[in-house]
Amino acid sequence: MPFTDSHHLYFPTAPWTGPRDNCIMILFPFHLHHPCTTSEMAGRVTVEAPINIAFIKYWGKRAGGERLILPTNDSFSITLSTAPFRSRTCVELCDDIEDDVLILNGELVNIQEAARIQSVLSHVRGTSLPELRNKRVRIVSENNFPTAAGMASSASGFCALAAALVRVFKSTANVSALARLGSGSACRSAFGGFVIWHKGEEEDGSDCVASQFVGESYWPEMQIMCAVLRGEKKEVSSTAGMQQSVKTSPLMAKRIAVVVPERMKIVSAAIKSRDFATFAEIAMAESDDLQEICATTVPKIVYATEMSYALIRLVKAYNARKGRTALAYTFDAGANCFFFVLRSDLPEVVTMLIEHFPTPLDKFFFSDQSLLEEVKSTTLASEYKTLIDYPKVPFEMLLQSPVGSGVRYLEETESFN
Template sequence: IKYWGKRAGGEKLILPVNDSFSITLSTHPFRTKTSVVLRDDLEEDTLIINGEKSDVRSTPRIQSVLEYVRSTCPDELKNKRVYIVSENNFPTAAGMASSASGYCALAAALVRVFNSTANVSMLARMGSGSACRSTLGGFVIWHKGEKEDGSDCVATQFVDENYWPEMQVLCAVLQGEKKNTSSTAGMQQSLQTSPLMPKRIATTVSERMRTVSEAIKARDFYTFAQIAMS
C-alpha cells in the first residue's frame, strides 16, 4: 500500500498523509552499498554516487540528514566532514526504489560512524520517505503519525522475512533510464488535482491496511494480491 503524498507542513521532515505497507527485498541480487568516512582534511562534505560527485549543498535532503545526525552525536564529532561513497547495482531513479535503498544505507552508516543516538528509521525517512521501511526486513508498516516533529512517524516490522517463505518477489528490469516524473512531483500533482485523494486518505487506505494485514497473517495470497494490484 503506497505512500503517496505529504501532509501539510510535512515537506521537510517527510511526514505522509497515510500509513503504508511494504515488503523489503533481499540484498541479493539488488543492493546499495554505502561507505562513510569522517575526515578532518575536507573543507566540505563530499558525496560520490555511482562514481559521480554530487553537490551536497544543492541536495536539501542530504543536508537535512547530515544536520540531524550531527545534532545527535558526541560533541567531538560534530565538526567532522563526511566522505560518502554510494553505489547501486540496479537502475537509479528508474522506479525501483533506489532512493529508499540509498537513504536507508546512508542513515545506517551515519548513525554508526557518528555514534549517534538517532533512530535509523526516522533518519532515513528524512532523506526518502520509503527509506524508513527499508531499515527492517519482511513486511513493514510505516506509521504516518500525528506529531508535528515526526517523532511518532516511524516504521515497524509487521512480520519478519521468514514468516511467509512461499512468498517470492519477481523484479523485471525492463529499462534503466531515469523516469520522466519523480515520485515527489507525482505526489504533489495528485494531492492538488485528483478528486480521489480525499477519499483515499480518509477511508480507503485504512480499510486496505486492515485487509492486507489480515491476509498476510493468514498467508492468504489471493486477498493479498487483490489489494496489492488494485
C-alpha cells in the first residue's frame, strides 16, 4: 500500500479547543455510536485522511468522463497535515444489518441515494474476496472542518472511505483510483507531499491515478495557511460549476491544450529546485485563471467574496513592498483563501494578516506551538501596516499546516472520536 504513518501531526493541546461553530463536534446517539478502530480480524478498519490543496487546478471532466471522473487536464497539489484538516472514517463489516449504513458528521444519511458512495461500494465489492462480497457495511465518518465551504472535505472523506473499504474487503482495487470515483481530488489525498493527478488517456480510467512527486520531507520550509472566511454551503457545487465551464467558457480549450501542460513543467522544476518565487507565481496565476473561467462561464459563477478579493490585493501589495514574492494565495471553488509561505517568513506574514484582519489569537490554530510564541514576539514594521484599504473584519479562523503525509490507519488503542 502506498501510504505512510510518518510525520503525523497533532495540535500541541488536545482535544480540539477551537470555536465550535467552525468545526464538527461529534456526539453520537448511543444506538448509532460504534467504537471504531482498526481490527482487521473483526472486519473493522478506521482511516484518517488529509485534505489537499491544488496549485494546478482540476476544473472539468473530459468528454465521456463524467461517470468515472476523468479530468480534462493533469493537476498538482500539496497534502496538508491532518492536525487542522482531516476526515476520519470507520468501516465495519456487519452481519446484523440488512442494508449499508452511513453516519456522516453525526447524522444518519440515506446511503441508497448517495450515488457516488454507491459507485465506490459497487467497485470495491466487485474486486473483493468472494466470501466478503455480500457483506453489509456500517460507515461512520466525520470531519474536523466546515463541510461544503471550500475546504475540500470530499477529498479527505472519499479518500478515507476508499482506503478503509479496500482494507476491510481485502480488495485488489487501487486506492487512489477508487477514491477518484467518489471525488476527483480525493485521489490526491492518498499520498503525502506534492502529488500529481494524471489525467490519463484510457477510456476506462485505468491510467487516471495520482502519484507522489516528492515526499512531505522534501521541502520542509513550505507552509500552508487557510483563512476561513465563512462556513456557509456554496451556492454552486464544484461538480456542477466545472461542467458548466467546460461547456461554455471560451478559456477552457487553450487552458487544456496549452496553459496547464506548460505550467506543469515550470512548477515541477520549481519544486525540485525549491524555487518558492516561481512556485508562488504559478499558484497565483492558476487561482486567477480559475476565477476568470468562472466569470466567463454561462451563467456566471462567483465563489469569491469581497473579502477574498481584498486578500488578493493584500498579498500583491505585501510582495510589492517586500521586493520579492514572499507570499502566495490560491482559491478553489469557495471563498476561503489558502496561502503558501516559507517558514522563515511565517511570523511576519501572520502578524501582517492580523494587522489587516484583526483576528483574536484564540482563532488561530498552529501545528507548531513555537510559531504562536514567535508571532506574539514579532513587531510588524510600519510599512506593512496599511497595505490596503479595507474594513478591519476578522477571519473566522486561521489555520497553519506544514506539508503533510497521506492516509493513516488508526490502531486499536486510538479513539475514534
